[in-house]
Amino acid sequence: MxxxxxxxxxxxxxxxxxxxxxxxxxxxxxxxxxxxxxxxxxxxxxxxxxxxxxxxxxxxxxxxxxxxxxxxxxRLETATDSIPEPAPSADEAEDVVRRVVLQRALSRLTPRQRAVVVLRFFEDLPVSDAAQVLGCSEGTVKSQTSLALTRLRQLAPELDDFSREGVLT
Known part of the structure; x- marks a missing residue:
């Protein structure tokens, strides 16, 4: 059972x-x-x-x-050239481009920054919950989030559209 x-x-x-x-x-x-x-x-x-x-x-x-x-x-990072199968949408080509850009930008973040971005924006966890999952302080989550978003904006300025849509805010 x-x-x-x-x-x-x-x-x-x-x-x-x-x-x-x-x-x-x-x-x-x-x-x-x-x-x-x-x-x-x-x-x-x-x-x-x-x-x-x-x-x-x-x-x-x-x-x-x-x-x-x-x-x-x-302490090694591995980038990949492939992405998961896209979910059906009205404009699949645009979605694929966004996913590729986002995946490549995420792959260039540190593992902790990537984890913070996934927890905060994909999992939609509040700062306190993300801190608990990662075993660090809320201040660390906030600072890592800020650093990660700044780095993402530098690596892929086209992701700024996501910010306007509420994906990376």
């Missing part, structure tokens, strides 16, 4: 968790490795996690902590 619970949980969330892992790593293979390592840890403690009442938050936290642990060990 316990394994069925985990399977159902995973089936409902695997796409989002995969996307988060990709945004954190910037590489499909590294994202798969990150997600696998994180889910192995979650599976070992699933009974306790399920009872916690907040399994989504716990799994997300394991994912971010595992990512931080990996980049602390390696």
């Amino acid at each position: 316990e394994d069925d619970d985990f399977g159902e949980f995973l089936q409902a969330r695997i796409a989002r968790l995969s996307r988060i892992a990709f945004l954190l790593t910037g590489d499909h293979h590294a994202a798969e490795d990150l997600l696998q390592a994180s889910l192995e840890k979650v599976a070992q403690h699933w009974k306790r996690i399920r009872r916690s009442g907040a399994p989504d938050a716990y799994v997300r936290r394991v994912l971010y902590h595992e990512h931080v642990s990996i980049w602390r060990k390696t």
